[in-house]
Amino acid sequence: MSTIAPERPIPAPRELTTEPRFSDKVFRAVVTAGGLSSLIILGLIAIFLGYRGFEILRSEGLNFLTSSDWSISTDDAGNVTESHFGIAAMLVGTILCSIVAVAIALPVSVFSALFMNFYAPGWLKKILIAIIDMMAAFPSILYGIWGFLVLMPSVEYWAKLLNHYFGWLPFFKLHPYVVTRSPFVAGVVLAIMIIPIITSVSREIFSQAPLDRIQAAYALGATRWAMIKAVVIPHGKSGVIGGAMLGLGRAMGETVAVYTVLNIVFQINWQVLLGAGGNVASLIILKFGEASPYEIKALMAAGLVLFLLTLIVNAIAELIVRTTGKSGR
């Protein structure tokens, strides 16, 4: 039986196919439709905003992003004679409020997520989860009103304190001395609004920290805090960043609460404690009611910019999650 095998050519890999059943095809179609619908809706919104805002973007050019002048004059017949549209102040306000919000909300959320997972007794954990989920579903106008009526007077005190001790930092400078309705106050209100989302993302990712590593840490004589630092935080880091970015996205798009609290001024203001600012979304709600068809186009262009800004933030978040994600797992 010992024949020398003839040299056989190595075949090309075969194409692997299968004929799916009818039921599988139907299910596939339904699932695909569901999956693509979000993409289509997002695309349609972008096209709509771009189409409506294109005229303004072309006539204003880069000024739309760099100037803070928002004026429109019409003659008696209602024709537009002169117009300037620039959203620089609103963009700065958007970024400022959101950063303040995330800076406050992130530590609070991470600590509360750690408390719920590793320190709170079972009954308290259940209550806290229910409350925080409820916070997420709370209408934003109520946050805005509460922020305006209750939070603002007390936050002013903190704003003054910050200015008194950290006024030498350009960020906390206050000139002129107007502390009401500042981006800081809006940021605090936004922080309260985004705490639920960052907390529940963090809590979820922390609760998935692998039990065998947690036990390994304890078996090596770790205190609870040492165990959290060595196991839970490395595991959850990327998820927490993702949650913070989700919160940032929500803070940037928030309209009503900011509109209620913030003093909308068309002037670039980098001082968080100064009562002047605005964000893109609040600009739209401010102007939308009495805008002429031409001005509405400008508002659509502003909407498009906000849309792109949110996309960019999410893309950055995705990138951060990907690069930091692997090490802890």
Place this chain on the structure above:
Amino acid sequence: MNESHESEKENMETTTRPSSLADVANAKEQKVPGTRAMGTGLETRGIHAWFGNNHVLSDVNLDFAAGTVTALIGPSGCGKSTFIRTINRMHEFIPGAAMAGEVLLDGKDVYAPGTDVTKIRLQIGMVFQKPNPFPSMTIGENVLSGLKLSQQKVSNKDELLEECLERAGLWNEVKDRLGAHGGSLSGGQQQRLCIARALAVRPQVLLMDEPCSALDPGSTLRIEETIRHLSDTMTIIIVTHNMQQAARVSDYTAFFLSDGGPGQMIEASPTSEIFSRPRDKRTENYVTGRFG
């Protein structure tokens, strides 16, 4: 493993089962307990354990002399793992878990009020069933992680690192890549890394919960060699389902069994005796493979 196989063959004609396992037990170097080991060993007094209302372990009394290896054998669900987890107070992490009795380390109860539980776990180390190195740390950081976790400082980190890896039988394989991540090692190497990690905090007692059950025979052999070497300097308690392993590594063996109720310790004897002249019929049935 080869040696023990040969001795098994030699004795095949002259003896009958179950003494073949006893021969495996006799084939290894017999030692005088407590030669260089730290401390005076470990005693457990009347250990009971519960999960909620479920009574899983009843009245276990066992002494572990310093510098000996004790194997805990018995079918699944008889409370072996629960028992060793009561020793280093890992049992209490499970919600609803409760225990009664005393665990005396050098005569002091580890459950005494006012005891710092993290200090207990430094003295009683543990190696788990599944290798669990910290993936975000390098090999070197993994070995020294216990010091960081328990906030201890040592001056000669490099020496300690080499010593622990050497004792765990891993030094030659990883000395050139201490900066690589722990996850890049094979399963058997990861388990030896976990042993090295447990050694770095210098425990008196090392608990091993089926340390080889996820490993191939070659890695198992390496770890068994490691256990024999380590037993010169510390007290080792190992849970195993592999009776050959119990015979190969342990000086004493304790047999656990649950008859539907809470698990009990049926018999504890020198390993060669439990495999040749078990006192209890149930032990004999188990070690001869008639059940379990």
